[in-house]
Amino acid sequence: MAHGPAEGITRWLYTTNHKDIGTLYLWFSFAMFLTGGFFAMVIRAELFQPGVQLVQPEFFIQMTTMHGLVMVFGAIMPAFVGLANWMIPMMIGAPDMALPRMNNLSFWILPFAFAILISTLFMEGGGPNFGWTFYAPLSTTYAPDSVNYFIFAVHIMGASSIMGSINIIATVMNMRAPGMTYMKMPLFVWTWLITAFLLVAVMPVLAGAVTMMLMDINFGTSFFNAAGGGDPVLFQHVFWFFGHPEVYIIILPAFGVVSQIIPTFSRKPLFGYSSMVYATAAIAFLSFVVWAHHMFTVGMPIAGELYFMYATMLIAVPTGVKVFNWITTMYRGAITYETPMLFCIAFVILFTFGGFTGLMLSVAAADIQYHDTYFVVAHFHYVMVAGAVFSGTAAVYYWLPKWCGRMYDETMGKVQFWLAFIAFNITFMPQHFLGLAGMPRRYADYGLQFADWNMVSSVGAFLYGGAQILFLYNVVRTIMYGEPVKEAKVWEGAEGLEWLVPTPAPYHTFIRPPVVTSSAAGEDEWSISGATPHVAFKAAPGAG
Amino acid sequence: MLKRALALFLSCLSLMGTTSLGADGDDPSMGGGLTNLNMPKGVTEVSQVAYDVHMLMMWICTAIGVVVFGFMFYVMYAHRKSRGVEAANFHEHLGVEIAWTVVPALILIFMAIPATSALLKVYDTENADLDIKVTGYQWKWQYEHLGEGIKYMSEMRTSIDEIEGREPKGEHYLREVNQPLVIPVNKKVRFLITGNDVIHSWWVPDFGVKRDAVPGLFTAAWARVEEPGLYVGECTELCGKGHPFMPIVVEVKEEDDYNLWLAGKKEEAALYASTIGKQWSHEELMSKGEDVYKISCAGCHQADGNGISGIFPALNGSSIVQGPADGHIAVLINGIAGSSMQSFADQLSEVDIAAVIHYKRNTWDNSVGDIVQPIDVLNFKTAQ
Numbered sequence: 001m002a003h004g005p006a007e008g009i010t011r012w013l014y015t016t017n018h019k020d021i022g023t024l025y026l027w028f029s030f031a032m033f034l035t036g037g038f039f040a041m042v043i044r045a046e047l048f049q050p051g052v053q054l055v056q057p058e059f060f061i062q063m064t065t066m067h068g069l070v071m072v073f074g075a076i077m078p079a080f081v082g083l084a085n086w087m088i089p090m091m092i093g094a095p096d097m098a099l100p101r102m103n104n105l106s107f108w109i110l111p112f113a114f115a116i117l118i119s120t121l122f123m124e125g126g127g128p129n130f131g132w133t134f135y136a137p138l139s140t141t142y143a144p145d146s147v148n149y150f151i152f153a154v155h156i157m158g159a160s161s162i163m164g165s166i167n168i169i170a171t172v173m174n175m176r177a178p179g180m181t182y183m184k185m186p187l188f189v190w191t192w193l194i195t196a197f198l199l200v201a202v203m204p205v206l207a208g209a210v211t212m213m214l215m216d217i218n219f220g221t222s223f224f225n226a227a228g229g230g231d232p233v234l235f236q237h238v239f240w241f242f243g244h245p246e247v248y249i250i251i252l253p254a255f256g257v258v259s260q261i262i263p264t265f266s267r268k269p270l271f272g273y274s275s276m277v278y279a280t281a282a283i284a285f286l287s288f289v290v291w292a293h294h295m296f297t298v299g300m301p302i303a304g305e306l307y308f309m310y311a312t313m314l315i316a317v318p319t320g321v322k323v324f325n326w327i328t329t330m331y332r333g334a335i336t337y338e339t340p341m342l343f344c345i346a347f348v349i350l351f352t353f354g355g356f357t358g359l360m361l362s363v364a365a366a367d368i369q370y371h372d373t374y375f376v377v378a379h380f381h382y383v384m385v386a387g388a389v390f391s392g393t394a395a396v397y398y399w400l401p402k403w404c405g406r407m408y409d410e411t412m413g414k415v416q417f418w419l420a421f422i423a424f425n426i427t428f429m430p431q432h433f434l435g436l437a438g439m440p441r442r443y444a445d446y447g448l449q450f451a452d453w454n455m456v457s458s459v460g461a462f463l464y465g466g467a468q469i470l471f472l473y474n475v476v477r478t479i480m481y482g483e484p485v486k487e488a489k490v491w492e493g494a495e496g497l498e499w500l501v502p503t504p505a506p507y508h509t510f511i512r513p514p515v516v517t518s519s520a521a522g523e524d525e526w527s528i529s530g531a532t533p534h535v536a537f538k539a540a541p542g543a544g
Numbered sequence: 545m546l547k548r549a550l551a552l553f554l555s556c557l558s559l560m561g562t563t564s565l566g567a568d569g570d571d572p573s574m575g576g577g578l579t580n581l582n583m584p585k586g587v588t589e590v591s592q593v594a595y596d597v598h599m600l601m602m603w604i605c606t607a608i609g610v611v612v613f614g615f616m617f618y619v620m621y622a623h624r625k626s627r628g629v630e631a632a633n634f635h636e637h638l639g640v641e642i643a644w645t646v647v648p649a650l651i652l653i654f655m656a657i658p659a660t661s662a663l664l665k666v667y668d669t670e671n672a673d674l675d676i677k678v679t680g681y682q683w684k685w686q687y688e689h690l691g692e693g694i695k696y697m698s699e700m701r702t703s704i705d706e707i708e709g710r711e712p713k714g715e716h717y718l719r720e721v722n723q724p725l726v727i728p729v730n731k732k733v734r735f736l737i738t739g740n741d742v743i744h745s746w747w748v749p750d751f752g753v754k755r756d757a758v759p760g761l762f763t764a765a766w767a768r769v770e771e772p773g774l775y776v777g778e779c780t781e782l783c784g785k786g787h788p789f790m791p792i793v794v795e796v797k798e799e800d801d802y803n804l805w806l807a808g809k810k811e812e813a814a815l816y817a818s819t820i821g822k823q824w825s826h827e828e829l830m831s832k833g834e835d836v837y838k839i840s841c842a843g844c845h846q847a848d849g850n851g852i853s854g855i856f857p858a859l860n861g862s863s864i865v866q867g868p869a870d871g872h873i874a875v876l877i878n879g880i881a882g883s884s885m886q887s888f889a890d891q892l893s894e895v896d897i898a899a900v901i902h903y904k905r906n907t908w909d910n911s912v913g914d915i916v917q918p919i920d921v922l923n924f925k926t927a928q
Binding site for chain 1: 577578580581582583584590591593594595597598601602605608609612613615616619620623624625626629630631632633634635636640641644645648649652655656659660662663664665666667682706707708709713715717718719737741742743745747749752753754755756758759760761762763764778779780781782783784785786787788789852853854855881883884
């Protein structure tokens with residue numbers, strides 16, 4: 001190799017290496033995951049029993065707000081950006097990301113954004129207390145002074161996301177190895193390419209929303225102030241025009257991860273590659289035109305309400321296509337159940353379950369009863385946690401041997417999986433019942449009729465928190481003491497260029513692009529130049 | 545506490561087993577039990593259609609789930625490598641792919657029909673027999689019987705001592721108010737819902753009514769209740785720290801009882817109007833003022849009048865409180881624009897405003913010594 005990493009702390013501060021930056025993103029997001037998880041533990045501890053015991057209602061809503069913001073912007077999004085940084089160049093045969101210095105910048109502004117955001121909790125008047133959706137005028141006229149810091153933090157996060165996604169778009173469009181056509185790219189690359197476009201499109205909308213808030217608070221405008229001729233509902237339209245695509249920004253890369261892992265452990269190619277690509281694109285398109293289904297009780301005209309209901313129901317079609325594809329990929333495969341596969345199967349089951357409740361929520365007349373209750377909380381934790389977090393966990397177990405050259409302990413991985421799976425369901429399944437029975441979300445205290453299921457849910461949450469500590473232990477133990485892995489292709493059934501480079505992946509990979517030749521059977525065979533091809537990467541189905 | 549956790553654990557086990565679902569199911573004092581799983585059917589046409597479409601969707605989803613997951617579990621069992629199977633190598637099948645796009649689309653169309661007719665029912669707010677204006681405040685509701693000249697505030701009655709565990713929690717913990725909304729049975733009641741400060745949301749599950757209370761906007765919902773009784777609901781849009789503490793209670797009366805109640809309310813209002821000119825004594829004002837303060841002011845400015853530094857200013861030693869009476873009245877009548885200090889002109893009566901002002905000026909370290917009378921407040925209002 002030409003040269004390795006710099007020594008000491010400057011390696012991490014000045015790095016322009018996609019693997020280093022990916023590592024930074026992943027560790028940062030895990031730190032945020034534990035922080036947001038700690039906030040969740042405070043919430044569930046307070047809700048363990050009716051009454052106000054541990055924290056005052058004012059602090060409680062600061063906790064719900066920060067839990068949401070930190071998990072969405074600090075944990076899940078950076079986790080997938082970290083995976084993208086590590087894997088996209090290795091999957092398309094590129095030496096690095098297209099814009100490595102911007103890559104460094106887009107990571108290093110993030111810790112500052114979250115330092116600012118979390119510091120508001122210690123400010124006079126407390127941190128943001130208006131929910132992660134920060135509806136005006138609660139977040140403007142009635143907000144604590146720290147809201148200005150919140151706005152600044154959101155701006156920085158937005159800038160980071162936009163730079164990150166521009167980088168991904170530039171990399172995928174310009175740096176694919178010769179022969180790596182669009183329709184041969186691994187699904188993870190495809191889902192990230194589409195996600196990156198979503199990010200570039202909607203992050204400025206979020207920036208616009210918080211800027212209007214800033215003007216309302218400090219410069220006397222009345223965008224969202226009814227007394228000044230503004231409209232609080234405008235805020236919700238602008239926010240959800242960002243917020244709904246944001247949901248897919250979180251879940252599409254998760255789809256990509258699952259589409260990599262299920263074929264590997266089924267030892268069979270993905271069933272419908274091109275239909276998966278088209279379904280992803282369809283979901284991304286639909287995500288722009290369904291935003292007001294978050295606002296079914298705001299008093300929209302019935303025509304609007306009907307339109308948003310129909311459009312939302314339509315999302316079930318491409319999402320169904322994805323689920324059917326994953327299951328058909330497993331059909332007649334030779335399945336083994338390593339930890340990454342277990343997480344992916346749990347993903348398919350629980351995400352589909354969250355999809356069912358999503359379909360129920362799309363029916364506006366029933367949504368009147370569901371809206372802003374724990375039913376909604378349960379729904380989006382099924383798609384966010386069992387969706388995004390499970391697939392992120394699967395990805396770490398799947399690629400960790402490639403990253404560090406050591407194998408995790410399979411037993412410990414399985415223990416973590418079962419603990420997480422069971423605890424997750426104990427936590428969130430009862431929340432469906434709570435919501436249907438009438439418990440609204442963001443309640444610091446509740447009537448006695450909700451006490452039992454809340455207690456069950458809290459117990460589950462503490463267990464789920466414990467499962468994450470086990471995850472941390474497993475990863476650290478693997479990096480330090482794991483069984484060394486030598487094979488380039490760590491998993492028997494794995495396909496893709498990342499399994500062509502040595503294990504652990506050297507600091508620089510694909511300095512010269514891989515070479516593709518056509519085998520006698522008409523399949524593409526990729527090799528690193530000069531070396532004998534030891535991995536045949538079959539042409540992606542439908543290519544050509 | 546521990547005992548209840550243990551009982552809970554045992555009933556969890558029984559839920560998983562084949563024994564009947566916990567016997568404590570319907571006893572709310574036991575914590576609701578674990579059998580409280582579904583949406584209530586409610587007592588109006590709208591809640592009924594919402595329930596029906598909810599159940600329909602749930603059963604369709606369950607059926608799809610059984611088929612899809614059933615197939616998946618079969619695959620997971622039958623096509624394990626440990627059973628020695630060879631992986632096939634097929635992919636893509638146009639027919640299958642068209643089928644699993646078209647069939648779900650058809651199911652969706654089938655779902656959309658009842659969903660549409662249910663929504664039309666929700667929106668059918670025309671031809672109401674009476675109108676109630678509902679206004680959300682931080683953190684209470686105001687109800688106005690339009691055309692009758694009757695309006696009143698409805699605030700939670702559960703005490704802070706119950707909430708913070710210094711007293712045992714009552715049977716109706718967080719579900720009790722000083723004055724429920726009263727409506728007649730079998731009449732089409734239209735609710736016109738708005739917000740005064742931030743956005744709230746008025747939800748009565750048994751009516752199938754949930755509408756956001758947005759400042760500057762009226763939203764409409766309706767209910768024709770078929771059963772007299774007490775119905776409880778909640779605020780469902782985050783509105784600040786008092787969000788869980790602004791319950792909704794609706795008392796549905798037989799028509800005759802309702803008319804009787806309405807007449808009584810009108811009489812009360814007339815009586816009040818006739819006594820507004822009365823001169824109140826220092827003691828009367830102090831005792832009434834303390835009550836009003838606890839309910840309407842202490843939430844922000846705190847019981848000791850010292851506020852919360854950085855959010856809610858202290859009243860103890862405040863220059864407004866110790867300054868001229870008119871300045872103090874102005875703050876309560878008009879609020880302070882751009883802050884969370886709202887106008888109390890429509891929330892409190894002149895007597896309440898006078899009493900609470902008098903109280904604040906003469907308690908803690910404040911000792912202004914003057915007397916603010918209800919008539920002063922009325923004069924201030926009319927002069928504006």
